[in-house]
Amino acid sequence: MTSEANKNRTLIAVIGDEDTVTGMLLAGIGSISSELNKEKNFIIIDSKSQDEDIEKAFELYTETRDDIAVLLINQHIAERIRFKVDTFTKAFPAVLEIPSKDHPYDPEKDSILRRVRRLFGE
Amino acid sequence: MSLVLNEVNGSASLSQDVENLSRNKVDDSLREESSTQSGTESGIESETDDLPEDLISKFSTSTMLHEDGDDQNNKNLQSYMDLKMIEYLNLLNKYELKCQEYRMNFVNGFINLSRANYANGNNHRRFNRDYYDLREVKAIKIVETDENNNLKLIDLLELQKKNLLETKEKEIAENEDNNNEKEFSTLRNRNQKNENFTLQKKSMTFEKKDLPYRDPINMFGILVPFQLKESKKFFEKGVYNCIEIINLKNKLSCIYKEIKELKKESKKKTT
Numbered sequence: 001m002t003s004e005a006n007k008n009r010t011l012i013a014v015i016g017d018e019d020t021v022t023g024m025l026l027a028g029i030g031s032i033s034s035e036l037n038k039e040k041n042f043i044i045i046d047s048k049s050q051d052e053d054i055e056k057a058f059e060l061y062t063e064t065r066d067d068i069a070v071l072l073i074n075q076h077i078a079e080r081i082r083f084k085v086d087t088f089t090k091a092f093p094a095v096l097e098i099p100s101k102d103h104p105y106d107p108e109k110d111s112i113l114r115r116v117r118r119l120f121g122e
Numbered sequence: 123m124s125l126v127l128n129e130v131n132g133s134a135s136l137s138q139d140v141e142n143l144s145r146n147k148v149d150d151s152l153r154e155e156s157s158t159q160s161g162t163e164s165g166i167e168s169e170t171d172d173l174p175e176d177l178i179s180k181f182s183t184s185t186m187l188h189e190d191g192d193d194q195n196n197k198n199l200q201s202y203m204d205l206k207m208i209e210y211l212n213l214l215n216k217y218e219l220k221c222q223e224y225r226m227n228f229v230n231g232f233i234n235l236s237r238a239n240y241a242n243g244n245n246h247r248r249f250n251r252d253y254y255d256l257r258e259v260k261a262i263k264i265v266e267t268d269e270n271n272n273l274k275l276i277d278l279l280e281l282q283k284k285n286l287l288e289t290k291e292k293e294i295a296e297n298e299d300n301n302n303e304k305e306f307s308t309l310r311n312r313n314q315k316n317e318n319f320t321l322q323k324k325s326m327t328f329e330k331k332d333l334p335y336r337d338p339i340n341m342f343g344i345l346v347p348f349q350l351k352e353s354k355k356f357f358e359k360g361v362y363n364c365i366e367i368i369n370l371k372n373k374l375s376c377i378y379k380e381i382k383e384l385k386k387e388s389k390k391k392t393t
Binding site: 006007009010011012018019021022023024025026027028029030031032033034040041044069070072091092094096098099100101104105107110112115116119 | 214217221224225228229231232235236249250251254256257258259260261262263264265266267271273277279337338339341350353354357358360361364365367368371372374375378381382
């Protein structure tokens with residue numbers, strides 16, 4: 001059942017700033033439909049956006065929608081909802097933090113590298 | 123004399139027994155050494171490849187966890203844990219390299235997007251959300267999951283182009299066959315319209331309207347700066363790298379869980 005449900009998950013969603021979303025749309029991941037709650041698979045977060053808006057978008061793409069396989073989120077935006085991102089442990093959709101134009105990638109915040117430190121620090 | 127001979131024979135048998143015991147001990151130690159050596163050799167081999175199957179069949183996480191505490195089993199557990207660690211480190215190396223690659227692709231994508239905005243400076247319009255076409259559109263890059271939950275990126279636009287080319291080639295081949303049957307004059311008759319040409323034109327326009335997947339760069343206009351096309355290429359590569367990184371992350375998390383279980387078990391056995 002779960003594998004069949006996962007096969008319906010084909011889209012890549014983006015939560016990012018304007019340039020990141022523009023880049024992802026250029027790459028061809030954008031999908032717009034008239035179905036309720038499945039209008040767009042991308043959201044632009046700017047300086048005026050609140051943390052609640054980001055949380056709502058994250059919940060929409062991870063819990064409400066069942067057609068998202070991958071969620072790409074800018075690292076500096078993920079920092080604002082770090083608790084929600086870290087406590088999300090489901091296999092689908094896969095969440096990946098990506099760099100943005102104004103905020104280069106910080107490997108200190110990578111979950112895999114933090115695990116490695118824990119593993120070899122024991 | 124007989125007593126001396128008996129004593130000599132007894133001592134000889136004793137010495138033989140001692141020799142046999144020492145030989146057995148040496149054999150055991152040699153066996154242990156060979157097992158550890160074979161473990162390390164296969165670990166070195168698996169730097170580039172997966173673990174060899176014979177070792178996997180010898181050791182398995184379930185047998186390591188559920189067998190009774192014993193010195194030999196503990197050593198086997200430790201060697202299996204070492205193998206898993208080596209596999210984890212190799213995958214981590216690949217993960218690091220992929221991360222560097224995808225970061226560079228994103229950086230180059232952003233740089234070229236900025237250049238395209240600069241090149242478009244005369245129009246005083248940036249390539250941003252004002253250009254987005256918010257009509258109903260399908261994604262041209264989708265993801266497929268297989269049985270092992272590995273993700274694969276599929277480019278539907280490329281598939282569409284391939285299918286179009288194939289159908290056109292078939293049509294051309296069919297037209298050629300039809301033309302070979304008819305006899306054509308080399309002189310052009312202006313009064314008669316070329317029916318074949320009009321039919322082809324109609325079919326072309328019909329196909330273009332009917333196409334479900336469109337190049338997203340077209341929403342920014344037909345004549346776009348070259349830098350925007352370059353930016354698109356880098357972002358496409360970046361998306362492809364993202365999918366590879368997700369697959370690597372899943373494998374790393376599986377091995378991490380196995381190593382944690384093995385560590386707990388080895389701690390229990392030592393205490």
